[in-house]
Amino acid sequence: xxxxxxxxxxxDYKNAHQLRRYVSEKGxxxxxxxxxxxxxxxxxxxxxxxxxxxxxxxxxxxxxx
Numbered sequence: 001x002x003x004x005x006x007x008x009x010x011x012d013y014k015n016a017h018q019l020r021r022y023v024s025e026k027g028x029x030x031x032x033x034x035x036x037x038x039x040x041x042x043x044x045x046x047x048x049x050x051x052x053x054x055x056x057x058x059x060x061x062x063x064x065x
Contacts, residue, residue, distance in 0.1 A: 001038035011044040013051035016058055023049060027061040 003011065013019070022030050022037075022045045029049050032042045052058040 001036065001041050003041040003044075004038055008041070011041065011048045013048040013055070014057065016052055019045070019049050019052055019058060023058060025062055027059055 011018075022035050024030055029046050032039065035042065035045070037045060049058060053060050
């Protein structure tokens with residue numbers, strides 16, 4: 001896991017640039033299989049993405065058609 005290698009303890013929801021790597025083009029959270037994150041960090045990513053969406057830092061869905 002990239003977060004384990006970099007010794008990241010907590011994933012910050014305010015870092016929208018980093019979180020965009022874990023969200024698909026349609027706005028869905030990517031799976032562990034695709035992101036390569038461990039179980040612990042994948043859960044933290046999911047919580048951070050959901051918080052960022054609530055704070056309007058990330059969109060809920062993509063508006064591209």
